[in-house]
């Protein structure tokens with residue numbers, strides 16, 4: 001069990017503060033919130049680090065598995081997915097991205113007796129009050145028909161057209177990455193990328209909702225971008241950057 005370090009002040013990335021993830025985590029683990037010092041600075045705990053080696057990508061989604069492997073390569077990690085290991089796919093019973101990411105990471109880590117990294121992610125549309133959100137995979141149905149899921153998003157947005165004919169096309173891709181150890185320790189980090197939804201879908205290079213999402217400041221959809229161009233600007237890469245800062249370096 002880790003003990004809180006004394007007096008090691010660290011400024012957290014903004015998303016961790018606004019998401020309250022780190023203060024939640026500290027409160028859960030030590031029974032009290034982190035001491036607040038000046039401004040946005042918390043006195044942090046010394047966290048368990050992950051040693052390079054094999055890491056389980058606790059996913060059955062090949063698009064995610066590819067992106068997680070690309071993010072981890074170079075740091076001395078090789079990944080193997082839960083699908084490749086034949087691990088069961090746990091039911092996503094939580095009502096938050098973080099809850100589902102943690103349950104997937106813990107299930108894989110316990111089943112394989114090795115650390116595991118899970119990703120729970122999705123598309124949150126402003127015009128649909130955040131839907132499909134944690135239901136992003138479920139909107140594609142059992143056959144994983146993302147053409148139908150994207151059509152459902154578009155139909156939903158059109159149905160919400162304002163009286164002056166405006167369709168709110170703003171959206172976010174959200175990702176929570178959770179790293180779990182077999183003894184039940186788990187750490188989570190969030191990344192969000194803002195963008196605009198387009199119709200019709202464009203490009204076939206990505207997966208899921210990529211063909212309808214244009215990230216802020218870009219003109220191409222994620223589906224039109226080469227994987228090396230898409231990955232660094234994703235919700236997944238942002239979450240990974242935070243995880244790396246705290247757990248890998």
Ligand code: ITT
Pocket residue numbers: 058059060061064089092104119120121122123136137138146173206207208209210222234236
């Ligand atoms: P695992 O639970 O096995 O990881 P899943 O596909 O069921 O796979 P989620 O429950 O996290 O994963 O569902 C997230 C869905 O959101 C996913 O199926 C994608 O369609 C979509 N999504 C997430 N990240 C995406 C990205 O970078 N590009 C396009 N779509 C994405």
